[in-house]
Amino acid sequence: MINFQFVRTSVVKTALSLIGKDPKAAFIAGGTNLVDLMKRGVIAPEKLIDINHLPLKQIELKNNILHIGALVSNSALAENALVKEKFPLLMLALQAGASAQLRNVATVGGNMMQRTRCGYFYDTTMPCNKRQPGSGCGAIGGYNRMHAIFGTSESCIAVHPSDMCVGLAALDAQVVIAGAKGERKINFVDFHRLAGTTPEKDNNLQKGELILRVEIPANNLNKNFHYLKVRDRTSYAFALVSVAAALEIKDGLIANARLAMGGVAHKPWRLTASEVFLRGKPATLANCEEAAKLAMKDAKGFGENDFKLKLAPNTIIEALTIAKSKA
Amino acid sequence: MEFFVDENDRVDGVDKVTGKAKYFAEYQLPGLTYGVLVTSTITKGKITAIDTKAAKNAPGVLEVLSHLNKPSVAGYEQAGGSPMKIFYTDQIFFNGQPIAIVVADTFERATFAASLVKVSYEKAAFNTNFEASIKDAAVKKLQGQPPYVRGIADAYKTAEVKVEQIYTMPVETHNPMELHGIIADWQANDKVTVYAKTQGVKSTQNTIANVFKIPAENIQVNSQFVGGGFGMALRTWPLEIAAIMASKQLKKPVKLVITRDQMFTMVGNRPAAYQKIGLGATKDGKITGITHTAFGQTATYENFTEGVVNMSKFMYDSENVNTNYYVIPLDMGVPIWMRGPGEATGAFALESAIDEMAHALDMDPLDFRAKNDPEKDPAQNRPFSSKYIKEAYKLGAAKIGWNNRKNKPGSTIEGSWNIGYGVSIGVFNAGRGRASVKGILKADGTLILQSATSDIGPGTGTGMTLIASKLMNIPVEKIVFELGDSSLPPAPSQGGSATLSTVGSAVNDVCVALKATIAELAANSNMDATSNFVDVLKKNNLPIIEKTIQSSQNNPEAKNYSMYSFSIHFVQVKVHQLTGVVKVSKIVSVGDAGKIVSPKTARSQMVGGAVGGIGMALTEEAILDNRYGRYVNNNFADYHVPVNADVPDIDVIFIDKPDPIVNPMGAKGMGEIALIGFAGAVANAVFNATGKRIRSLPITPDKVLEG
């Protein structure tokens, strides 16, 4: 850990100009990921810009779209009445993450920006292309039980560790970002990236940009939904595999289906083909199984994580079964 | 705030929950400085250079010590002993080995400076791969324990029914909540005071005396409260010596607290194990042969062995038993006993195999155990001092609802979950050592008891206070038990479940002696023999009377008996059909540990053991990348100890019958039996639930899914 400056601002513009001026500066929100990375020597920002006082803590419904400020804490979001009523899938995803103590300080923006938990990434004496491009990938041929089975590359097979993001990906959320040139809006599913040949880049936020909020459009997915997280202990563990499932069932047929997975890729993994398959069909076990099978096309194991090839479809089936059985 | 405390509560409970209890790292000495370790990033080889220039110039840095500039340490100047003498070698024995200490005026500055130390190495080939080594190992050349044979070796091979299986478990780390470390204060005239995290203040004192070649009286060790040890604080680790060296050099107190990732490398672990069990039985369920071969793990620079195969020698009645135990030296830090130590490792294998045999015979595993339960210790050919294991079977079975268990695996299904029941036995030596206790009766009606024993959490002071309270008929709030101070009368380290028996016996003896003195004084002053000691002291104008007693080791009968504590663990598990997730849904642990002198803390011991057992069974595994010799999950997010949500309500039952031989209280230790056997019970329950036999711990969802 190196000495660093600490500045605080309550004005978005100031935050943007501070970060724009200083290539070695970083925003700090809850600090639950950033400080760990600093302690382990993975990152060494010379200036921390504390954004906790920015006015980005509202949760409000505007024109049928839920606006969630980037500094809303994970627990405040999970306990919000609008979220509970209209987007309970997100509530479950949030509650599956970390521990109560962490959720109390972890923010929406920070959760999206958290880095992978790959052990090689955290240990500066071992190779890791994400931490040090070109140094190699420790996980390939090493300990990769927690790693990705979809969309991997030869340079990195890490997973994005978030639960919240899996829920947001399933809910067709959008991200509003501010930069020196103004605001822009992108689909949540396009926020995170695959590793490709640039594993050092987790997402499409550009240098100097700030996440302002996340927006979720209204939907009818608040009846038949489930977030199922399979992990090594009942709480306070990252997902081996997680599934966000939501169905809109009309007259016995699936009118709308949303499926996304965590713990399987470098980004929240939306299962579009399975969703398309389910649409217009009855939610039978056979159809759930077929959807799960479709989801696994192109999946690839790396040895220790081969079990995910079986666990992932099973978890999809179970999540769909629980979702459709909700009265 | 008001606290509702009853006589069975922890005597230091309020201090602990209000923050008044002071742990080693909390002592604020004037002029305190802070040490941070630099550790090796290679696994084996030699340090060729250490560049400390930048570190020394960093703000607040007072000193950087390594083998290149350490102060002379008399004990390390001598030949012999472990080659891992800190700062006395340029050799690297394991990855993460402490090789330098940076001392600064604040912890943060020391941490920063430590990151600036540049070390060059000459790397050598290394081996940390335990499983691969077993296959290569020239077994006969390995160290371990002498082979044991009773009757015919490998008799199981010719039995009517046989089971032959391999059971494995990974490295586990103790990882108590409190990080390891020490505050060292080397004063003038070679006097040293340390605030330590230790399971034995006398052992720490002796180690320091031996290393620095100064008289033990010069060394004051304080360790009143310990935030968990589980065995890892049973020795004084090299890092502690490093802090003392730094204090000596700087003439300032130095505090060193290691980091969580350093807790994985330099303060021991429960070694990985690879065990083969062969069991033979007749068709009607009589065991005819047990063969237990175990491989443990040790370091290249020190030898470590433990009692992995002990239990197989006497727990079941078999004419033929043979055991082998070997340790494989690896380029890793030396292991140390972890709660339940080797016996917990061994019990997992033996008790899984017993369950496999019961299944092969289509017998209820409890009936099978009962049928092979020996009346006498078959290894020593002598009676047990006390053993109520059959009664324990009955009580536990009734409580968990064993009659709901179907012998055919996979028979009970609730929605997406399979339900199963499992049972396993634990056993541990109920030894008793020698300890001294000083008792001071005061005319104000209080009793002070003093002994240099420790409390790593079981509630030593509480147990001792209760023993004295009953004997002396003094209420607990008038008794103070002082411990964790090397200047008090000597006692052994807290380990091997022996403190209650050892120190408790001395408390018993000192109370008996004090009572005799009071009776004598009463008689001499024409008072009634039953007079209150306060009146007797007052009448005799005595402010206090005191006695120091060293307890005898065991009673004369002891050599004619085998003395053990027993436990039997019953668990119900739920196994998810699609995801392989295992949840322990019910626990009944029965302790057969003689008379229970402190019911609440005894129960806490059993509960803590069950929680540790869930960890051993389902979650705990320190994962090392053998290509680099480094751990990849060395933090609390990725090394999974059970959380509250993993732990159901735990029923604890005690037989609570005094053992007439072991000690005057009739009480046996229970720290180890709380854990020993537990993992086997879970594995057996998973089998009963699913028909899948998982022989490799921990039983994670992937293993169940692929099993």
Ligand SMILES: Cc1cc2nc3c(=O)[nH]c(=O)nc-3n(C[C@H](O)[C@H](O)[C@H](O)COP(=O)(O)OP(=O)(O)OC[C@H]3O[C@@H](n4cnc5c(N)ncnc54)[C@H](O)[C@@H]3O)c2cc1C
């Ligand atoms: C032990 C442990 C277990 C955990 N388990 C889980 C789990 O099971 N599931 C899960 O989902 N998460 C888990 N987490 C991760 C946790 O959710 C994240 O650490 C947390 O969400 C990060 O939020 P923060 O506000 O603390 O971010 P910080 O640590 O403050 O910041 C993280 C990153 O985000 C950037 N950042 C923050 N806000 C903004 C913004 N508005 N715009 C642009 N950049 C920004 C920061 O610059 C930094 O790079 C766990 C964490 C720990 C430590």
Ligand code: SF4
């Ligand atoms: S998987 Fe990615 S994060 Fe992990 S070691 Fe490889 S490159 Fe680094």
